[in-house]
Amino acid sequence: MSTSPLPFSPLPVVTGAMHYTHGPSSRRAEGVPRGRVVQFDLTDSTVYPGTTRTVRVFVPAQYDGSEPAALMVFQDGxxxxxxxxxxxxxxxxxxxxHEGSMPVTVGVFVDPGQPTNRNAEYDLADDRYVTFLLDEVLPAVEQRTGVRFTDDPARRAICGGSSGGNCAFTAAWHRPDAFGLVLGFVSSFAQIPGGDPYPALIRSAEDKPIRVFLEANRFDLRHDQRERNWYSENLLVAAALAERGYDHRLVLGDGGHSPNHGGVVLPDALRWLWR
Incomplete structure (x- = not known):
């Protein structure tokens, strides 16, 4: 295995949650073409009757419709x-x-269903939510924007944080033919009803053709408790992925149950995921 050099950086002494500063890839830069955002409300659902939600579609300036776009879906859009x-x-x-680290990728940013349907959609470890995305959300996006998405799962990613993180993993676990790339920040595996099934499932099930990036924080919820420990459940999922030889990466921060560290590492997480 080849190695890559890294410059020395002192390791801070940490005794509590830290706040991280964003890097240049998280800031608008001169000369980078601006994309456009199309927003609409999804006011009915067969999978989740009685719910409504807002969907925002980010279309990069480079998308010209000549070929299908890569896709990235974000929960809590x-x-x-x-x-x-x-x-x-x-x-x-x-x-x-713009820099070529990702293909021309359309982002679909999906809000949780209202009223108060977020946990019912994100935390269950079944195929209901991914069915909703594939059968209802993405067809509506294509119809309203005219964007065409690739069918190649290696060019289709799904991302979320907290309950949206385990939701993203669940979607790809059930439908790796639809989403081959997974990105989860401080995922709430500990909150799945009946307990986190994934360490055991990953070890026992046939390998799935997915690439997974997980970010976890040392001071996440119940980080020093024996049960329902958000931090340790992410470690257990990552350990199972390692034992089965999945293409995965785990990055640890010293934050709490917060999107701060995840937001700071998002550019590099995407570079790794789409490499």
Missing amino acids: RLYLDDAEDMRAGTVLENLV
Whole structure:
């Protein structure tokens, strides 16, 4: 295995949650073409009757319709697209597509169903939510924007944080033919009803053709408790992926249950995921 040199950086003494500063790839840069955002409300659902939600579609300036775009779906969409928040995903996508670290990728930012349907959608470890994405959300996006998505799962990613993180993993686990790339930040595996099934499932099930990036924080919820420990459940999922030889990466921060560290590492996480 080849190695890559890294410059020396002192390791800080940490006794509590830290706050991280964003790097240049999370900021708008001169000369980088701006994408456009199309927003619409999804006011009915067969999978989740009685719910409504807002969907925002980020279309990079480089998309010209000549060939299908790569796809990236984000749960808790508003928080990921808003430059006033930690993720700043629209700006990151603009920068990475411009520099060639990602293909021309359309971002679909999906809010949780209202009223108060987020946990019912994100935390269950079944195929209901991914079915909703594939049968209802993405067809609506294509119809309203005219964007065409590739069918290649290696060019289709799904991302989320907290409950949205385990939701992203669940979607790819059930439908690796639809999503081959997974990105989870401080994922709430510990909150899955009935307990986190994935360490055992990953070890026992047939390998799935997915690439997984996980970010976890040392001071996440219940980080010093024996049960329902957000931090340790992410470590257990990553350990199972390692034992089965999955293409995966785990990055640890010293934050709490917060998107801050995840937002700071998002550009490099995407570079790794789409390499």
